[in-house]
Amino acid sequence: MSIQVDNIHTISLHVANKPGVLLRITLMFARRGYNIESLVVSSALDGKFSRMTITAQGAPETLDQIIRQANKLIDVVHASEHNDEEAIAKEMVLIKVKLSKTNKNEILQVIDHFKAQSVDLTQKSAIIQAVGDSDRIDALIDMLKDYGIIETVRSGKLVMARGDQST
Amino acid sequence: MTKKQTNGAEALIQGLEKHGVEYIFGYPGGAAIPIFDAIYDSSIKLILTRHEQGAIHMADGYARATGKTGVVLVTSGPGATNTVTGILTAQMDSIPLVILTGQTITSALGKDAFQEADVFGGTAPFVKHSYLVKEPNDIPRIVKESFYLAATGRPGTVLIDLPKDITSAPCEATHEEAEMDLPGYSFPDKGKAVDIKAAADILNNAKRPLLLVGHGTLISKANKEVLQLAELLQTPVTTTLMGKGAFPENHELSVGMLGMHGTAYANRCVSNCDVIFSIGSRWDDRITPAKIEKFCPTAKKLHLDIDKAEINKVVMPDVSILGDAKTCLKELLPLIKSSEATKPWLKQVNQWKKKYPLNYKVHGGLKAQQVLDELYQITKGEAIITTDVGQHQMWAAQFCKTHNPDQWISSGGAGTMGFGFPSALGAQLGKPEETVVAVVGDGGFQMTLFELSTAAINKLPVKILIIDNKFLGMVRQWQELFYDDRLSGVDMVGNPDFVKLGESYGVKGFRIKRPADIKRTLEKALAYDGPCIIHAEVIKEDNVFPMIPAGATTDDMIIEPPKKKLAKPKGST
Numbered sequence: 080m081s082i083q084v085d086n087i088h089t090i091s092l093h094v095a096n097k098p099g100v101l102l103r104i105t106l107m108f109a110r111r112g113y114n115i116e117s118l119v120v121s122s123a124l125d126g127k128f129s130r131m132t133i134t135a136q137g138a139p140e141t142l143d144q145i146i147r148q149a150n151k152l153i154d155v156v157h158a159s160e161h162n163d164e165e166a167i168a169k170e171m172v173l174i175k176v177k178l179s180k181t182n183k184n185e186i187l188q189v190i191d192h193f194k195a196q197s198v199d200l201t202q203k204s205a206i207i208q209a210v211g212d213s214d215r216i217d218a219l220i221d222m223l224k225d226y227g228i229i230e231t232v233r234s235g236k237l238v239m240a241r242g243d244q245s246t
Numbered sequence: 247m248t249k250k251q252t253n254g255a256e257a258l259i260q261g262l263e264k265h266g267v268e269y270i271f272g273y274p275g276g277a278a279i280p281i282f283d284a285i286y287d288s289s290i291k292l293i294l295t296r297h298e299q300g301a302i303h304m305a306d307g308y309a310r311a312t313g314k315t316g317v318v319l320v321t322s323g324p325g326a327t328n329t330v331t332g333i334l335t336a337q338m339d340s341i342p343l344v345i346l347t348g349q350t351i352t353s354a355l356g357k358d359a360f361q362e363a364d365v366f367g368g369t370a371p372f373v374k375h376s377y378l379v380k381e382p383n384d385i386p387r388i389v390k391e392s393f394y395l396a397a398t399g400r401p402g403t404v405l406i407d408l409p410k411d412i413t414s415a416p417c418e419a420t421h422e423e424a425e426m427d428l429p430g431y432s433f434p435d436k437g438k439a440v441d442i443k444a445a446a447d448i449l450n451n452a453k454r455p456l457l458l459v460g461h462g463t464l465i466s467k468a469n470k471e472v473l474q475l476a477e478l479l480q481t482p483v484t485t486t487l488m489g490k491g492a493f494p495e496n497h498e499l500s501v502g503m504l505g506m507h508g509t510a511y512a513n514r515c516v517s518n519c520d521v522i523f524s525i526g527s528r529w530d531d532r533i534t535p536a537k538i539e540k541f542c543p544t545a546k547k548l549h550l551d552i553d554k555a556e557i558n559k560v561v562m563p564d565v566s567i568l569g570d571a572k573t574c575l576k577e578l579l580p581l582i583k584s585s586e587a588t589k590p591w592l593k594q595v596n597q598w599k600k601k602y603p604l605n606y607k608v609h610g611g612l613k614a615q616q617v618l619d620e621l622y623q624i625t626k627g628e629a630i631i632t633t634d635v636g637q638h639q640m641w642a643a644q645f646c647k648t649h650n651p652d653q654w655i656s657s658g659g660a661g662t663m664g665f666g667f668p669s670a671l672g673a674q675l676g677k678p679e680e681t682v683v684a685v686v687g688d689g690g691f692q693m694t695l696f697e698l699s700t701a702a703i704n705k706l707p708v709k710i711l712i713i714d715n716k717f718l719g720m721v722r723q724w725q726e727l728f729y730d731d732r733l734s735g736v737d738m739v740g741n742p743d744f745v746k747l748g749e750s751y752g753v754k755g756f757r758i759k760r761p762a763d764i765k766r767t768l769e770k771a772l773a774y775d776g777p778c779i780i781h782a783e784v785i786k787e788d789n790v791f792p793m794i795p796a797g798a799t800t801d802d803m804i805i806e807p808p809k810k811k812l813a814k815p816k817g818s819t
Contacts, residue, residue: 095430098378099366106371128429147555153375153395156430 088142089161091238091246092131095154103152111145113137117235132238161238171234172216174207177227186226193219204229254382255284255413261389262290264421267317269293269675271301275321278348280413296696298325300668302332306341307669310655311630312676315342315396322348323361331662333372337403338659339488342396344404351411365407374402382417386424399433400553433552437569444565445548446581452521454591455481461488462526463571464651471575480588482595484512486527487643490654495647505533507640510602510792513800515595516542523548526571529560536797536817550574602805604644611785612761614638614713618645620764629681630673634666634690637719640790642685664693667710674706688714688738698751701777709771711780712744723789728814748779758782
């Protein structure tokens with residue numbers, strides 16, 4: 080298992096869609112000193128199961144244990160870590176940015192450059208939607224900071240294993 | 247006449263009957279009344295305790311003595327929270343328990359209703375699995391799953407939280423048709439052949455092997471296979487506190503318990519072995535140093551466990567076998583060659599046994615060690631011994647050698663004071679023909695002594711041996727050795743007269759005041775047909791040796807009382 084140097088780990092879990100499963104998983108991360116950075120939970124193709132993608136920060140030597148302990152939970156079907164080489168990782172962001180007559184065009188250019196979309200436009204603000212790698216989203220937010228960001232909401236990372244591998 | 251509609255509580259109790267439950271240990275309350283009502287017509291015997299903690303430790307002792315799953319029934323709120331210590335105790339020691347908790351009605355959940363507690367959430371860290379039942383027709387499936395989960399793989403605790411409206415509502419689902427739905431649950435059985443072969447190669451080439459036998463061996467009932475392996479390899483065998491009984495401690499290859507208060511010769515074996523093979527032990531911090539790289543640094547380490555999360559958790563083994571101990575050892579045994587190569591090693595081990603025997607001075611007052619040693623001699627190692635936690639527990643572990651499985655019952659992982667006495671009652675119910683002795687301290691006994699009623703009412707002939715030194719002895723020992731003898735919070739001044747206390751419950755009492763009393767009194771008490779207290783007033787300030795300070799290595803073992811001041815240990819406790 081490869082370990083990322085920045086100690087941010089992306090773990091995907093395939094779990095039975097039953098009450099309490101999220102509670103048990105988050106308790107385990109907390110107990111082992113892992114801080115959850117993002118967490119995405121949604122129903123899997125079959126409604127009996129759910130998919131979770133968790134990015135968490137913590138000591139790499141503990142990660143193997145956390146994954147084993149996650150797999151040990153009764154309702155967890157499968158848990159594994161993924162890195163960028165073997166999996167696709169994307170996230171989505173909504174950014175509400177201040178608009179004025181003078182900067183409107185500039186902002187639209189930035190949106191265009193990042194292949195983002197404006198999904199809500201008023202005289203005073205726009206909501207920009209972007210999907211992509213996390214660092215690209217970081218860059219977009221950075222660019223827009225100069226114009227005045229009102230708020231952002233990020234989905235957290237979604238991960239899927241490449242090719243024949245299952246997530 | 248039409249058949250009466252079954253309700254959720256009745257379906258629950260019918261499910262327990264189908265799973266062969268003989269006893270429910272419990273304490274009622276409002277939210278659990280429908281379940282107690284269902285017990286009224288059932289074949290299951292209810293053991294009414296005096297506190298929910300007593301109930302769960304009794305169920306735990308019953309499970310440990312019989313290997314069956316123990317069942318606890320309590321009400322919501324405080325009834326449920328009073329079981330939490332017992333849930334932790336059982337879960338830490340991999341004991342199969344099903345805990346049924348009453349709960350307020352579903353429409354009131356989360357509204358701070360009377361006697362409402364979030365038991366599902368609150369106990370999540372201490373259970374193998376748990377349920378909050380929201381639909382009465384789920385009950386047959388949940389009961390089936392719970393008993394399966396509690397007893398299989400690495401056993402543990404399963405809690406079912408049962409709202410009162412659910413247990414009162416009609417249940418149409420049947421146990422016959424109930425299907426388990428556990429897509430995420432599996433456990434290994436057979437180990438990988440390649441791992442077993444690799445382990446065999448290392449064992450066959452070992453000059454100084456050591457078998458480290460833990461509780462997993464007992465759970466898997468692999469004690470015969472361990473014995474065969476030890477005799478084939480001609481290797482010393484050490485057991486953990488929880489593994490006592492997995493290998494006969496009166497066998498010549500036994501070196502007894504290892505670790506913090508283990509025998510000096512077992513710990514010398516750990517320091518000097520060239521291969522250590524853990525069978526169902528988890529390299530717990532009572533037997534391994536804080537700096538794990540210092541743990542038998544030159545030995546190859548083999549680890550057999552059913553729980554994948556135990557592999558690489560503490561020790562990084564050279565070879566690990568994931569599977570059931572009995573199944574894997576059966577595969578391993580044909581690959582083992584009997585060897586003469588360990589002869590010099592066994593000679594060395596026997597020299598250590600002679601040089602560092604477990605002993606105590608027979609003069610200078612009544613010694614706990616002598617009381618326990620004589621208890622062992624009189625019972626010939628055939629009694630079930632339960633213990634509380636502290637000095638008496640360690641002395642009992644040292645001097646009451648365990649010959650057979652399921653005869654040593656002690657709270658190992660959690661170290662729960664108050665466990666010894668109620669667990670003995672559960673063990674006695676499960677094994678009515680056997681002699682059960684609860685070895686307790688004056689501190690721990692007072693945490694659950696109210697179960698004297700339960701002992702008397704049910705005529706459970708448990709012998710309660712109170713090792714009374716009027717101190718919380720283990721903490722006092724630490725304060726003496728590591729904290730300049732600044733005794734803080736350890737004086738048990740105000741102890742009752744335990745014999746009179748017992749009498750007030752209808753429990754007979756015996757007193758041991760002098761060494762000369764021990765044999766005669768123990769024989770009388772053991773022959774007495776009923777529950778009794780044996781009050782042994784031992785010297786106040788005695789210490790347990792050998793001792794490895796917390797976190798230190800086997801090389802740092804203190805065998806004799808130290809002459810100079812010791813540094814504070816770096817390990818946890």
